[in-house]
Amino acid sequence: MNTIELKNKSVLITGANRGIGLALVKKALEKGAHKVYATYRSENNRSILDNLGKRVVPIHLDLADASTITNLSKLVSSLDVLINNAGLFTGIDVLEDSEEQLRNDLETNVFGTLAVTKALVPTLKKQDSAAIINLSSIAGLASMPSFGGYSISKAGVHSLTQSLRGKLKADGISVHGVYPGPVATRLTEGYDMETTPASVVAENIFKGLEKGVEDIFPDALSEQVGPVYLSSPKTLEQNFSAF
Numbered sequence: 556m557n558t559i560e561l562k563n564k565s566v567l568i569t570g571a572n573r574g575i576g577l578a579l580v581k582k583a584l585e586k587g588a589h590k591v592y593a594t595y596r597s598e599n600n601r602s603i604l605d606n607l608g609k610r611v612v613p614i615h616l617d618l619a620d621a622s623t624i625t626n627l628s629k630l631v632s633s634l635d636v637l638i639n640n641a642g643l644f645t646g647i648d649v650l651e652d653s654e655e656q657l658r659n660d661l662e663t664n665v666f667g668t669l670a671v672t673k674a675l676v677p678t679l680k681k682q683d684s685a686a687i688i689n690l691s692s693i694a695g696l697a698s699m700p701s702f703g704g705y706s707i708s709k710a711g712v713h714s715l716t717q718s719l720r721g722k723l724k725a726d727g728i729s730v731h732g733v734y735p736g737p738v739a740t741r742l743t744e745g746y747d748m749e750t751t752p753a754s755v756v757a758e759n760i761f762k763g764l765e766k767g768v769e770d771i772f773p774d775a776l777s778e779q780v781g782p783v784y785l786s787s788p789k790t791l792e793q794n795f796s797a798f
Contacts, residue, residue, distance in 0.1 A: 557684045557685075557686055557727070557728075557729035557767055558764075558765060558766060558767040559635065559636065559684065559685075559686050559729070559764055559765065560586070560765050561583055561586040561587055561588045561636070561761060561764075562586060562587035562588070563587060563588075563589050564587075564588050564589065564635040564636060565588065565589060565590040565591075565592070565631075565633050565634050565635050565636070566583045566588050566590070566591050566592065566634075566635065566636045566637075566638065567591075567592035567593075567594070567614075567627075567631060567634055567636070567637050567638065567675065568580055568583070568591065568592070568593055568594065568638045568640055569594045569616060569618075569638065569639055569640050569641035569671060570594065570596075570640045570641030570642065571591075571593035571594055571595060571604065571640070572593070572595040572596075572600035572601065572603055572604055573600065573603075574738070574753055575640055575690065575735070575738055575753045575756055575757060576593075576638075576640040576641070577603065577753070578752075578753035578754045578756065578757035579638060579640065579757045579760065579761075580593050580604070580607065580611060581607070581754070581757070582754070582757040582758055582761055583761070584607065584608070584610060584611070586761060588610065589610060590610055590612060590633075591610055591611050591612070592612045592614055592630075592631055592634075593607075593611050593612065593613055593614070594613075594614045594615070594616035594641065595613060595614075595615060595616070596615070596616065596617050596618075596641075598615075601613050601615075612630075614626075614627065614630055614631075616641070616671075618641055618642075618662075618663050618667030618668075618670070618671070619662070619663065619667075621670070624667075624670045624671055624674050625674060627671065627674045627675055628674050628675060628677065628678060631675065631678055632678070633678065633681070633682075634675060634678045634679055634682075634685070635679075635682055635685050635686070636685065636686045636687075636688065636764070637671070637672065637675050637679060637685075637686070637687045637688070638687075638688045638690070638760075639668040639671055639672065639687070639688065639689045639690060639712075640690045641663075641667065641668075641671075642663055642664040642667070642668070642690065642708075642709075642712075643659070643660055643663045643664060643705070643708070644702075644705055645659075645660055645702070645704050645705055646701060646702050646704075646705070647660060647702070647703050647704030647705065648700075648701075648703055649700075649703035649704065649707070650703075652704070656704060657703075657704045657707065660704040660705060660707070660708040661704075661707070661708050661711060663708070664705075664708035664709060664711065664712055665708055665711035665712060665715060668689060668712055668715060669715060672687060672719065676723070676728070679726075679728050680726050680727075680728065682727070683727060684727045684728075684729070685727065685728045685729075686728065686729045686730070686731060686764060687719060687723070687728060687729070687730045687731070688731045688733060688760065688764065688771075689712055689715065689716045689719075689730070689731070689732055689733065690712070690733050690735070691709045691710075691712040691713045691716065691732050691733060691734050692705070692706075692709040692712075692734060692735060692736075693734050693735065693736050693772075693776065693777050693780045693784075694706040694709055694795070695708075695709030695710045695711075695712055695713040695734065696710075696713065696734060696780070696784045696788070696791060697784065697788065697791040697792040697794070697795045698710070698792070698795060699795050699798035700796065700798065701798050702798070712732075713732055713734075716730055716731075716732040717732075720769065729767065729769070730769070731763065731764060731768065731769055731770075731771055732769065732770050732771065733760055733763075733771045733773060734770065734771065734772055734773075734777050734780070734781065735751075735756055735772075735773055735774055735777055736751065736774050736775070736776030736777040736780065737749065737750045737751070737774075737776065738750055738751055738752075738753055738756050738774065749775075749776070751773075751774035751775055751776070755773075755774065756773045756774055757773075759771065759773035759774070760773050770785075
């Protein structure tokens with residue numbers, strides 16, 4: 556079991572210009588990371604990263620643009636921790652909405668995460684020990700029908716995480732799944748639900764990494780959901796079916 560502290564480590568965080576991603580960048584700096592590669596999709600969102608100091612290296616990354624993913628391996632010479640945070644949150648109804656919309660969720664959340672990981676695994680393997688953190692969701696453990704496309708894609712991230720964990724263990728790379736509930740970010744604006752500050756979620760993600768926890772439940776709701784899922788997945792499915 557890998558236990559990794561961030562002091563003097565290099566970290567790459569995707570989707571780092573806002574929400575959980577930005578909170579992770581700030582928390583990594585607080586914890587002493589010597590370099591934080593922080594990806595952004597639009598140039599309009601880069602300025603907030605430029606203002607965080609010399610230890611932060613902004614990198615353009617669009618999960619829909621394979622060339623920007625390939626470019627990561629050229630720009631990142633050394634890496635200890637990869638955090639796959641970038642993704643989409645949509646309220647797709649799997650019966651009412653188009654299959655194209657669902658494919659877009661899958662392409663971004665699942666195949667985008669996989670592509671970034673494949674691009675950077677060779678760099679991670681250069682370390683004696685390293686880690687990958689994938690942001691799934693409690694909706695990836697049991698589907699919420701109102702967020703059908705999102706739930707399916709995050710279930711894909713959950714399964715991908717398990718596959719990578721088994722594949723990379725012998726290389727000294729630990730793989731961690733993160734399963735947040737509602738977090739106070741732009742994505743949850745307009746929804747009537749109790750949310751957890753992104754800064755709290757970021758802190759708990761890194762605490763889980765430091766303790767070697769493979770399945771991280773970083774907020775109040777997910778801390779309740781986690782034990783239910785681990786003891787009775789069917790019960791969680793039934794509880795979520797009303798959402």
